[in-house]
Amino acid sequence: MCGRYAASRRPEDLVGIFGVQQWEPTETLAPSWNVAPTDQVHAVLERPLKGAAADAFEPDGPVRQLRTLKWGLVPSWSKSPEAAAKMINARAETVHEKPSFRQAFATRRCLLPGDGYFEWVTEAAERQLEEQGKKKRPRKQPYFVTPADGSAMAMAGLYEFWRDRTLPGDHPLAWWVTCTVVTTEAETTPLAGASGGAGPQSLADIHPRMPLVLTPDRWDAWLDPARTEPDEVRELLAPPPAGLMRAHPVPTDVSNVRNNGPELVAELDGPEVGTLF
DSSP states (O other), X not given: OOSOEEEOOOHHHHHHHHTOXXXXXXXXXXXXXXXXXXXXXXXXXXXXXXXXXXXXXXXXXXXXXXXXXXXXXXXXXXXXXXXXXXXSEEETTTTTTOTTTHHHHHHOEEEEEESEEEEEEEOHHHHHHHHTTSOSSOOEEEEEEEETTOOOEEEEEEEEEEEOTTSOTTSTTSEEEEEEEEEEEOOOSOOXXXXXXXXXXXXXXXXXXXXXXXXXXXHHHHHOTTOOOHHHHHGGGSOOOTTOEEEEEOXXXXXXXXXXXXXXXXXXXXXXXXXXX
């Protein structure tokens, strides 16, 4: 799954990396090393512009934009936004058929840029206590999973519009634009730098699910709103080539959403919580 990630790159950098044609400086977000569900996040998407901003582009043609969305998808037909915190992830295996995601999967796909994502592993002895019913909240060691070459990570995402009918149409909060991260089965192939020693050797050792990370050669196809045939889009859901990601233990401070700073992704010499492997 993906329940927390880091996104520290400046919007100006994202514009260059993702070939963004239009963005609003007023939507700029501060760097975050602890992005949590329901936070505002940057997303790259393609759709036509409206108003004066559209004059500089081909009429009715899609424009690649950097937008600010709320993480936690609210379906357009939802009566309230309360489900947003529960829809932070969409499973790649069923995203084309689930009512909450299938329309967005067909026509509203985006990229969610990040530095990497966090996942938590339960220490072996703590897990045994939990299984024996002697401990309800075992301690967990967080790991940071990030591209081995230091490049920007692009997670496959979907976005949706939701209208708050309790507010007038011209109210600034009348429309919500929300998103979700597409996830897939975690890789069982070796992580970059895995040596066969202590520590996780694959992403599957850390968690059975992972965000679907798209390599640059798939960005254009994923963002193309004209690509609406479900079977054709599903071909883009294949996991990235093996060995592109690395993982390292990080301070347990990241477990508290109030903590935020580059120290949260700092690599530790070893786990803070016992011996995990």
